[in-house]
Amino acid sequence: MEAKPDTLTAVLWPAEPVRKRGPKPSLSRQQIIETAIEVADASGLSAVTMQLLADQLGRPKMSLYRYLPGRDELVALMADAALGAPPAAAGRGWRGRLRNWALQAWPVFLAHPWLHQVTVGPRVFGPNELGWMEVALGALDATDLTGAERLDAVALLTGHLRSMAAQRSAGPRSATDASASDDIEAQSAALMAQLLTDHADRFPLTAAAFGQAQRTGTTDQALEFGLDRILDGLGALIDRRRG
Amino acid sequence: MEAKPDTLTAVLWPAEPVRKRGPKPSLSRQQIIETAIEVADASGLSAVTMQLLADQLGRPKMSLYRYLPGRDELVALMADAALGAPPAAAGRGWRGRLRNWALQAWPVFLAHPWLHQVTVGPRVFGPNELGWMEVALGALDATDLTGAERLDAVALLTGHLRSMAAQRSAGPRSATDASASDDIEAQSAALMAQLLTDHADRFPLTAAAFGQAQRTGTTDQALEFGLDRILDGLGALIDRRRG
DNA sequence: TCTAATAGCGTACACTCGACGCAATTACCG
DNA sequence: CGGTAATTGCGTCGAGTGTACGCTATTAGA
Structure with missing residues (x-):
């Protein structure tokens, strides 16, 4: 029920393995x-239940x-495991590297539609998440x-990534079918559209x-839009500092 | 358990009141x-349970x-009610107005530490949220x-606001005491710091x-940092378009 | 071989949301 | 001024959830 930072740290950063008897x-x-990650990927984080997990494992x-x-x-461990090892730095200059970094993180969030709601807020970082940072x-x-x-720049970027990932996959849903990603976005x-045609007078813009x-627009374009805007903004500051 | 878009729409956009018998x-x-908002503000969204709410109301x-x-x-209605009516547009030019808009939304998220985890992803917008947009x-x-x-620009801004709000208040916690906002951030x-001194060799940067x-840094500075970077980036695009 | 530590896990318990249906109440209509 | 019909109040119940506790079986180390 409660948050247990010390227990989380102990689990995410395991000490030496002791000999067992x-x-x-x-x-x-x-x-x-x-298996928990598989369940979460297929049916959402709320489907990750101790009961179901145990059944799955027999x-x-x-x-x-x-x-x-x-x-x-378990959720904390799932998050760090799903993030995976950080990618190697690649790209020209700070901008290219940062852009590549974000574009490499993006498919990870897409592959694990629950990840964005877990890598948020004050929390205990795992080794992989620290590696990405x-x-x-x-x-x-x-x-x-x-x-x-x-740090603020990286937080700004990850915030945008998480925000776009949330747009793709619903929040605390428990989708049964796997084709929900497109469906939910289209349905929404x-x-x-229906709402706006009904009340076009109150919200014309x-x-x-x-x-x-x-x-014209898709979510992938929204991702790149925000990414480029952030990088432009960072570039302006960096140039100002250097000059 | 399941998402019910039509029910949510009916609740958030009520039709004519019919005469009752x-x-x-x-x-x-x-x-x-x-009262649900009061409970959530004080003890987190997970404390908003039908049982407790009913007890509170006698x-x-x-x-x-x-x-x-x-x-x-209920949660959807809480969110739209907590957001409140949108502020009047104020400020010079698009930049001043957008900046004011964000700075007026910020205290709303601070006053309702659960709001950021609810105004996320594909969802049914309420009247107030549409008004803000x-x-x-x-x-x-x-x-x-x-x-x-x-739309992408506004989404970028709101994403940053939500991200910063999440930094302040913990995620799905059920804090008992009200002094948790500063405590959790400081504790985290x-x-x-402890983690990084322990593993400074693996994560030197x-x-x-x-x-x-x-x-030097606080979360309020992080908010302004991201806000200014985003506005700089938008400004670059707007200038490019105009010229 | 004896012992001490560990794994397996059955049985609770305290919670959660919500379906269903009956009884009491009140507004409308003749 | 009735009678009817709709609406509210809410008791009971079921299907879930996470997890504390403690007993038994197993096995590595002394």
């Missing part, structure tokens, strides 16, 4: 995490608690930005912009 | 929403379902941006940036 575990933490429910302190810790900060290493500015757009955008 | 309701939907639990189809609809689009009305670009920072930032 008792019987051999018939399951592994990695196994649980992997064990009784309570046996899972030998490997994990609780569900919160390290790579992003590496892109800004040659600039004259201060430490706080670099249709509903919005929104109705006009939406009507025009519906023929 | 039966006994007079002893509660009102507005009353429920208000009624049995099931009586609430006469006023609301279910919890999802209309005002933001009004700021860009004099520019040469296309409809899609204007301390934990991050992050450790350096964080150590430098911890003495």
Whole structure:
């Protein structure tokens, strides 16, 4: 129920493995995490239930608690595992590297539609998430930005990524079918269109912009739009600092 | 459990009030929403339970379902009510107006630490949320941006606001005490500092940036940093379009 | 071989949201 | 001024959820 930062740290940053005495575990933490990620990818994070997970693994429910302190810790482990190892830095200059970094993170969020609602707010970072951050900060290493500015810049980028990822996949839904990603976005757009035609007098600008955008824009364009705007803004600051 | 777009629309955009025949309701939907917002502000969104709400109102639990189809609809109504009526457009030029718009939305997110996790993803917009969007689009009305670009620009801004709001208040926590906002952020920072000193060899850039930032940066600075970067980036595009 | 530590996991318990249906109340209409 | 019909109040119940606790079986180390 409650947040347990110390337990989360202990789980995400495991200490030395001690020699065991008792019987051999018939399951592994990695196994649980992997199937949990599969379930979450297919049916949403709310479908990741200790009961379902145990059924999937062919064990009784309570046996899972030998490997994990609780569900919160499982989710944290899922997030860091789903993020995966950070990519190698690639690209020309800070801008190219940062852009590549974001474009490499994007498919990760698309592959795990629940990831954006978990990598948010004050939390305990896992090794992989810290690794991604390290790579992003590496892109800004040659600039004259201060430490706080670099962190803020990376936070701005990740915030945009998460925001766009949220647009793709619904929030706390428990979708049963896998074809929900496009459906939900299209369904939401249709509903919005209906709403705006019904109340076009109260929201004329929104109705006009939406009507025009519906023929041209997609979410991928929104991603690139925000990305380029952020990079432009960062570029202006970096140039100002250097000059 | 499931998402019900049509029900949400019916609740958020109520039709004409029909004349009633039966006994007079002893509660009102507005009353429920208000106390639900109070509970959420004080103890987090997860504390908003039908049971607790009913206790707070001095009624049995099931009586609430006469006023609301279910919890999802309640949360949607809470969100639109907490957002409140949009502010009047104020400021010089598109930049001043957009900046004011964001700075007026910010305290709303701070006052309702759960709002950021609800105004996310494909969803049914309420009247107030659409009103806010209309005002933001009004700021860009004099520019040469296309409809899609204007929507993307507003989405970029709101994404940043939500991201910063999430940084302040924890995610799905159920904080008991009210002094959690500063505590959690400080606690998280301390934990991050500990983590980075423990593994400074693996994440040297992050450790350096964080150590430098911890003495200077706050979350309010991060908000303004991202805001100014976004506005700079939008300005570059707008100037390019005009020239 | 004996012992001590560990894994497996059955049985609770305290919660959650919500479906259903009956009884009481009140407004409308003849 | 009735009688009818619709609406509210809400008790009961079921299907979920996470997890504390403690007993038994197993196995590595002394």
